[in-house]
Amino acid sequence: MPSVTGKKIFLTGGAGFIGSSMTAALVSRSADVIVYDNLSSGKLEFLKPFMKKKNFKFIKGDLLDRRHLSKVLKSNDIDLVIHMAANPDVALGTKRTDLDLNQGTIATYNIVDEARKNDIGSIMFSSSSVVYGIPRIRPTPEDYGPLLPISLYGASKLASEGLITAYSHLYGIDHYIYRFANVVGVNLTHGVILDFVNKLKKNRRELEVLGNGKQRKSYIDVVDCVNAMLHIYSKSRASGNLYNLATEGQTSASDIANMVIAKVSPAARIRYTGGSQGWPGDIANTYLSNKKMLDAGVKLSFKKSIDAVRNGINVCPNAPA
């Protein structure tokens, strides 16, 4: 029996891409779920399957509206906060430099500070491989340092991790920090697969790929990702937990482009914009170590990066069937 069963869980960003898979996992495990989402990138339609469930409740709310957040938490006796709300668009954070500060760092401060005030015992957080910056060691393990992020999104994830470990130590809150590989799968709202699909629908003859296509990254399926989070939560007896969540291997931007082309518009040619980096703040070569995750007994339905990506393309909402 997974340990979230019967627990009252406050899930921020639960209407988003990864959040909606977490919602599904929690509802199916008979947790008592409150999704708190400002719908800035999340979608109500992702929550439609759960709206009539007795153990599900949606509250439209913003983590930056501290008064509202406080009121909601005060009137509910929460066992666990799962904090997944964030700006999902890394590149946008370079243009609007206060976006990740507000939607990332300050939003995290608000939720952990409310967790302290309301004596909430545990917090789970969706961090990212971007905290590693440009790693010298690949596969990159959890104890890699120094952590020198190269995007404001990465800076906000690192800042959020630090807030969580400090609150955890000072106020006795158990923490589960997960550093995600690139996540793909159902309800995708952003990222390379969707970008390629959308580009090909506009121009069926040519696919523009940012960079030289040799960017290589770790991937994980979204359902595997949330299952891994809950598996570790249910098994761990430690008060502090830090895990990479990733499949084995890497998949290149070229490989993804070719797979999307094969599915969407087989006649299309690739045009590379050139350069080793796709866009400012992008990490061209990420390869997360998943040893610690596997040692904790996490099972993946897609064990290899390429299989997770292939499935991600197959279930991509805008791709033709």
Add this chain to the structure above:
Amino acid sequence: MPSVTGKKIFLTGGAGFIGSSMTAALVSRSADVIVYDNLSSGKLEFLKPFMKKKNFKFIKGDLLDRRHLSKVLKSNDIDLVIHMAANPDVALGTKRTDLDLNQGTIATYNIVDEARKNDIGSIMFSSSSVVYGIPRIRPTPEDYGPLLPISLYGASKLASEGLITAYSHLYGIDHYIYRFANVVGVNLTHGVILDFVNKLKKNRRELEVLGNGKQRKSYIDVVDCVNAMLHIYSKSRASGNLYNLATEGQTSASDIANMVIAKVSPAARIRYTGGSQGWPGDIANTYLSNKKMLDAGVKLSFKKSIDAVRNGINVCPNAPA
């Protein structure tokens, strides 16, 4: 010739404990110095020796007053920002949980974002050994991970580092991040030496020491600290720089207590409050590796921790001569 000579330097927190030594070092090296300080913990008397110098200017201002900060930076053609402003009281940050978020993380965001807008080429930042949290490896090198701070002060230093490395990468700003050991010496405004001196002046018979006295830490003299910062700045040709600044060895709380007693009130006895940690958020055993700093050619006047501490007690402003 140190490379700050003739440069226009914007020094935040320049009226504070470490900041005032940086002010002295910059003025003596013929830099063109603007100190920006809200005087929340800094003191105008620390700047008195420089007030009539041609290459020195003091502006009372708060980094959270973005409009004022912006105006000052626009009207000055700054070559280098040295960002030393912060809440200096780690324990206070546990009581007022928004203190380090505002005075640390958001203040840093404001200054780096203004550096971007004003095309300032370099930023130097005073970080801290607290970013390492409770380290498994001692002496702790710069590439240690994971970084799991246990105080909100530590969380804000880690958040600030991440902001600086991200801005550096995205907008082409050279950075110099220095992780300080416990800093002691002239113009001390806080910390264990001053605490002990003040306690003994109230009660000459007994000195209360928080914890069991076995807490052991790295120390560095404040003048050595700022000289090391400027030495590395003048020698490095890298765009990204991360250095621990520390002496060799550690000094225990008991040793400091005995040294302060010998100087201030030789008849006093020590009373330990017990426990391995002095106060929530305190890291009981810190030992920074200073190998990288020494390899960069930094010379220290106090090479050993105990000598830096002894001098710190001798120059402590409230200690009897």
